[in-house]
Amino acid sequence: MKINTQMITIYLLSVSTVMVLTSKSWMGMWIGMEINMIGFVPLLKAKNKESSSSSMIYFLTQSMGSSLMLYSLLSMWFQSPSGHSSLMMTMMMASIMIKMGLPPMHMWMIYVLNNSSWSCCFILLTWQKVAPLTVMYHLNQTINETMTMAMMTTIIGSIGGINHTSIRKIMGYSSVSHMGWMMITLNNINKCTMYFIIYTIMVYTMCQMLETENMFYLNQFMLTNKINKIAITLNMLSMGGLPPMIGFLPKWIAIQTMINNNLVMIASIMTMTSLITLMVYMNMISPMMTMSNTMNKTAITTEKDYSRMIIISMMTPLALSINILM
Numbered sequence: 001m002k003i004n005t006q007m008i009t010i011y012l013l014s015v016s017t018v019m020v021l022t023s024k025s026w027m028g029m030w031i032g033m034e035i036n037m038i039g040f041v042p043l044l045k046a047k048n049k050e051s052s053s054s055s056m057i058y059f060l061t062q063s064m065g066s067s068l069m070l071y072s073l074l075s076m077w078f079q080s081p082s083g084h085s086s087l088m089m090t091m092m093m094a095s096i097m098i099k100m101g102l103p104p105m106h107m108w109m110i111y112v113l114n115n116s117s118w119s120c121c122f123i124l125l126t127w128q129k130v131a132p133l134t135v136m137y138h139l140n141q142t143i144n145e146t147m148t149m150a151m152m153t154t155i156i157g158s159i160g161g162i163n164h165t166s167i168r169k170i171m172g173y174s175s176v177s178h179m180g181w182m183m184i185t186l187n188n189i190n191k192c193t194m195y196f197i198i199y200t201i202m203v204y205t206m207c208q209m210l211e212t213e214n215m216f217y218l219n220q221f222m223l224t225n226k227i228n229k230i231a232i233t234l235n236m237l238s239m240g241g242l243p244p245m246i247g248f249l250p251k252w253i254a255i256q257t258m259i260n261n262n263l264v265m266i267a268s269i270m271t272m273t274s275l276i277t278l279m280v281y282m283n284m285i286s287p288m289m290t291m292s293n294t295m296n297k298t299a300i301t302t303e304k305d306y307s308r309m310i311i312i313s314m315m316t317p318l319a320l321s322i323n324i325l326m
Helices: 005-022 026-044 049-078 081-100 107-114 118-125 127-138 143-160 167-187 189-213 218-223 226-239 248-260 264-290 303-313 315-325
Strands: none
Touching: 005 026, 005 127, 026 049, 026 118, 026 127, 049 081, 049 107, 081 127, 107 118, 107 167, 118 127, 118 167, 118 189, 127 167, 127 189, 143 167, 143 264, 167 189, 167 248, 167 264, 189 226, 189 248, 218 264, 226 264, 248 264
């Protein structure tokens, strides 16, 4: 009987994430995250050397974060809670930052992304963030601590994407920046869920287009037709948070949250860092739209091209509609 490895992997990822979401104990969350790690490692495994090293680095890094989290849990159980709870919570937050790939422990994620397929990139950038974000939500950090971490994460994520030619690296740093914005909405589960859903839609659309066109580096943008160029451009502008694209909506919600908490200075800094991210995407778009196309200009546009355009063009009116309703 032939075993479908992919179905088993999807099952493990789904069950483990649901386990973390529904668990009422720290140990249950830890076990769920371990199952999640075991389920994702086989997806990274491939015949080439780079993918094999990526799976090993992912496993070692996740194991390090899991060990630190388990140590902090055991310390909280066996020691007096009055003197060590704050330190243990800090250690647990550090373990989650390692597992999520947040600064300063983000380089492993950039390396793994750069040597993975687009389908693996999509899972790592979206689904693999659900469990750690859930644990972070339950840690109940103070507003000032959360905002400071979010600001530093956004700054590093924005600056890190400059001067890279690998699209996967740029999307990795963009993900780091988005995680910083998402952390701001953690105190409101509805806002955080809404941000994550919009972010997932944008990443899925981007990864699907790039996988179809087999693009991994910026110079490959010149080889696609005009319809695909426009579709990719619109999605990049949305991921950069340019209004009135739908990618601007979750950032606007995060800015409102900061202003309501009288954190105008942090809101201003994060808005400026968001402009850096938008600049990175604009630098990707400019050569693609200005340089001549090497393909035949009369190339026939397929139904897939039209479907992508329809999906992405719907993002702008959708964002406007939600803004009006809010």
